Amino acid sequence: MPQHAVRRTARLRRLVASAVAPALLALLVLVQAPAAAAYPPDLPSKAVAQAELDALPVRAEGASAPYDRDLFPHWITVDGCTTRETVLQRDGDGVEVGSDCYPTTGSWYSEYDGETRTAPADIAIDHVVALAEAWYSGASEWTTARRQDFANDLTGPQLIAVTAEVNSSKSDKDPAEWVPPLASKRCAYAKMWIHTKARWDLTVDSAEKSALQPLLDGCSY
Incomplete structure (x- = not known):
């Protein structure tokens, strides 16, 4: 060459x-x-959530007995960590834990209000569908074991780490009475609520369903 x-x-x-x-x-x-973890877990698409909302039974809330939080045993311990500790590890950044599984360092971004906290004591684990809401939407007929499973549900989008303040303001309200202060999080919140009720065969009342539809309409996917 x-x-x-x-x-x-x-x-x-x-x-x-x-x-x-x-x-x-x-x-x-x-x-x-590594692939980013799904957050929150099992969040459905808009299309799936719409189909679930359409299929949810519409019924006035009620129960044959008064609500008592102790009817939903939590937080249970699995493999040395309570459900609360597990969610704190899952939802936080840079979380390190001690021998008792409780976080010693980390930070937590609250999806409801956009606040960040660095002390785990300032973080609450919210039941998206509150335990009282579940009780009056069908859980009063469940066994205690099923209510325990619901109160410690790590598989679906039912548990989320948020600031104690915003969790207190939400309390046991449904979407007709309360939505996240951050408008950008309301789509995800509606999906979480709908999917949880669908997964657990719970009902919605008419005001609740009417409030959920425009939130879902605001989703882009």
Whole structure:
């Protein structure tokens, strides 16, 4: 091969290598990087949530006995951690725990009000569908074991770490009475509420369903 052709081929190889190497490196990082955890877990799409909302039985709230929070045993301990401690680890950033599983460091962003806290004592674990709400929407007919499962549900979007203040303001209100102060979080909140009620075969009352529909309409996906 002529010398000038050899030099041209070498230059071409260097150019290709300089162009391809960054792309290969980016691909390698992408492959090696851990996938972000779903947050909150099992959040449905708009279409799924709409189908679930349409299928939820509409019924006035009621129960054959008065509500008592002790009828929903929580927080239970699994593998050395309580459900509360598990959610604190799941929902926080840079969380480190002691031998008792309680966080010693970390920060928590509250999806309802946009506030961040660094002390776990300032964080509440909200039952998206409050225990009292569940009681009057069908849970009064459940066994204690099923109510315990509901109160400690880590599989669906029923538990979320938020500031104690916003959790107190929400209390046991349904979406006809309360929505997150952050308008950008109301779509996700509606999906969480609907999916939880659908997963647990709970009912909605007419005002609740009417409030949920425009929240869901505001979702882009």
